[in-house]
Amino acid sequence: MPLPLTEAQRPIGATASGHRPGTLRHRLTHPTVFLAVILTAQLMVVLDTTIVNVALPHIQRSLALSGSGLSWVINAYILTFGGLLLLGARAGDLLGRRRIFLTGIALFAASSLVGGLATSGWMLLAARAAQGIGAALAAPSALSLLTTVFPEGPGRVRAIALYTTVSAAGAATGLVLGGLLTELVSWRWVMFVNVPIGVAVFVVGRLAIVETERRRGRFDLVGALTSTIGMGAVVLGLVEAGSSGWTAPVTVVSFLVGLSLLAMFVATERRAEEPVLPLRLLADATRSTANASRGLVYAGMYGMFFFLSLFFQDVQHLTPLRAGLAFLPIPASVFLSSQLASRVLVGRLPQKTVMLTSIALATLSLALGTQITVSSSY
Structure with missing residues (x-):
């Protein structure tokens, strides 16, 4: 059974659940x-x-x-x-x-x-x-x-x-x-x-x-806003590059604004007494590499979700329900591989080996995804 609330969470005169009995x-x-x-x-x-x-x-x-x-x-x-x-x-x-x-x-x-x-x-x-x-x-x-x-x-x-x-x-x-x-x-x-x-x-x-x-x-409101808006501007640049071209004014301006705001974010975090993201955390190479790798993998995965949603329904003409079911191998493989890594591989193999192998497999799968054509089967 779950444990009761801690003493710090009990109002005066209350029981372990946090409130007076009978209510x-x-x-x-x-x-x-x-x-x-x-x-x-x-x-x-x-x-x-x-x-x-x-x-x-x-x-x-x-x-x-x-x-x-x-x-x-x-x-x-x-x-x-x-x-x-x-x-x-x-x-x-x-x-x-x-x-x-x-x-x-x-x-x-x-x-x-x-x-x-x-x-x-x-x-x-x-x-x-x-x-x-x-x-x-x-x-x-x-x-x-x-x-x-x-x-x-x-x-x-x-x-x-x-x-x-x-x-x-x-x-x-x-x-x-x-x-x-x-x-x-x-x-x-x-x-x-x-x-x-x-x-x-x-x-x-x-x-x-x-x-x-x-x-x-x-x-640290300035830090939060400059990082969020800066990332948004960079993403806008990437999106517009695909439709308008890399040299289009909207693409160039988006990148310039985004990178400027991210530079401002770094400068703000260096001076802030209580930064939203202490930069010392980024000095840890292991933590930074792991977070960057995870970010890139998830960026690719969500990009694949977006593309396949349109591909399944507009190209392969699946119904919305069948399209949703068609995605299930992805989260299923994520769940199974995470269980394998945490229970079997980690502790027997160096963490660096496990991480690099995972990144290589994710990169390979995304590369294979670029070969999908309108005639590709499920």
Whole structure:
């Protein structure tokens, strides 16, 4: 059974669950209920990295988006989510993790509703960006709350194992669920589906989660904004290079703005008393190499998701549901290979060997993907 809350999380006069006995809030603050709230929130956040993919052809036809504009349906969410993740974690430390978690969930649900009602491409892209901001607020606070509520020991190990499993399963679930909703109802339901889930998480979370102690400190807002907007500008340059050419004004300006902002980010982090990304972390060659490798692999994987979503439906004429199911070998192989690496290879082989072999296999698979033609079979 999950362990009770730590002493630090109990209000005066409360029981181990965190609230006075006999009340609804006391019953809802049982660790199992709390864990269900956190896991559901994490599933919803991870789900949205892939649930939209299978709906892309339908979104493009419905909102008359260009090919480059369509890519931003994915990029708008991932960039704001990843770019503001550290700032979201900092906000939880300074303002209270419960408050920031619930704020993120509320923003995520509201922006999902707006996205489902979108009447133009810009409206959908704005909603996706807002979803990313909500996810960046909710996700780090969720994990922090998990480690705060469950003390060290078997309870915390089980909780984190479930959290990791949900995170890993979210991508595969999103692909299939996105295809199912698009085929049976409408592409708009890949957005609407988050609304009842988000409302339920918010309502139960208000009762089940106890606020954490706040810390003193400052926000590195400049660092967060320059890094996020800088990365967004570089991505815009890459997208426009494919459609307008490498020497097109929009491509050149995007790269110049992006690189300038990223240079400003580095300068800001060097001077900041409490930087959003301490540069000393990048001085560790092992950590930096591992993070860069993982980033490149995931960039290739999400690019492949985008391409195959269009290929399966527009070229091979699969239904949305069949297209979603066609993706399953990818997350299945990710899950199996991660289990093989963690349980068998790591400890028997040098970590460097395992990592380089993994990168080589990922690179080879992406290279093979470049050979796909309109006559290629599944």
